[in-house]
Amino acid sequence: MTAFAWKGRNQRGELMTGVVDATTDGAVADQLFANGITPIEVGYAGSVVAEKAVDQPAWLKALTEVPVKELDALMFSRQMYTLQRAGVPILRALAGLESSTDKPAMRALLADVRSSLDQGKDMATALSRHPTVFGSFYIAMMQVGEMTGHMAEVFLRLAEHMELEMDTRARIKQAMRYPTMVLSAIGIAIVIINVFVIPIFAKVFAGFHAELPLMTKILLGFSAFMVQSWPMLLAGFAAAFYGVKTYIATTEGRYRWDRLKLKLPIMGPIILKATLSRFARSFALSSASGVPISQALTVVALTVDNAFIGSRIELMRDGVERGESITRCAVTTGVFTPIVLQMLAVGEETGELDSLLTEVAHMYERETDYALKGLSAAIEPILLTVVGGMVLVLALGVFLPLWNLGQAAMGKG
Secondary structure, three states: OEEEEEEEEOOOOOEEEEEEEEOOHHHHHHHHHHOOOEEEEEEEOOOHHHHHOOOOOHHHHHHHOOOOOHHHHHHHHHHHHHHHHOOOOHHHHHHHHHHHOOOHHHHHHHHHHHHHHHOOOOHHHHHHOOOOOOOHHHHHHHHHHHHHOOHHHHHHHHHHHHHHHHHHHHHHHHHHHHHHHHHHHHHHHHHHHHHHHHHHHHHHHHHHOOOOOHHHHHHHHHHHHHHHHHHHHHHHHHHHHHHHHHHHHOHHHHHHHHHHHOOOOOHHHHHHHHHHHHHHHHHHHHHHOOOOHHHHHHHHHHHOOOHHHHHHHHHHHHHHHOOOOHHHHHHHHOOOOHHHHHHHHHHHHHOOHHHHHHHHHHHHHHHHHHHHHOHHHHHHHHHHHHHHHHHHHHHHHHHHHHHHHHHHHHHHO
């Protein structure tokens, strides 16, 4: 098979482009005619014809084109659910969505998916060509929907799942906005004070030729170090940031960082609750859709967005494959709370695992919501302590010597 780029017009005279896999350009033309498209140009994907098939150069397109985001995938799932429930065929539904979207990246994605379906591939395989938009969980659910014939229901469940995920992340970002702004302001204030303010006081103190307190000496020394070595400090911060980011991108670094996040003083319990909620909902959705338990655990391990807990879920899967119960495997992981373990045990005994896990997901979502609402109140004392410490250090190091010198001058007078 060779990738061919084509340009043609549909029955309404609209210009269409795309890329298909075929043996010859004649096969591409036959396929286009069969789909009601009159080909204008057909060529290899890397040829001049392929370059003409786009409206702008590839480098300019990469810089200016807005990529497909999670919200686009959510809207796609909602729209496909509505169209499937109405009995619209998949190819016709994709063609309608492609013509109605105003985002070029999404239009190209839909055209590629429709082209893959035209070639006889299934929906899961067509969507798997875009792993940055449709993850492993999405693809696995598509496979289940195609096997069971319940595509509309799968699209609806995926849309609801993605909506909850986006809502949780949005609430976490909203709760962290205020502390981030305060800490950023503190950092900027420290730089301004040490670079511009304290050097002025240093000249004043030097003119008095008086013995300075220890705190003042420390402040003056740190300020002089920042003024003289700011290029080194800037390069050091940049190197440290790049090094940490590179290390976290590795498998071991991601594992250690995700494990550390669960131990953070205030955010750790919130992250754990949100992760367990994601696990319970994903597992319940997979179980209710008929996915085998071992396969469901493999997919859920990728959707919890935490490498540490994901590795523990993989250990659960290995235990289940050896014939052990889900509850016993969950106990050995050491990451699940007693309420989750109780629900798993009852679900295994009654055969209502999916419904009980859904209840667990609802419970943790409510607890996460309450914790996020109180996050700002929990962080405010820490921020006030930091600001108070800064004011105290400045008062002792800068204003106390001035006060002493003023008192001495008044006494002398």
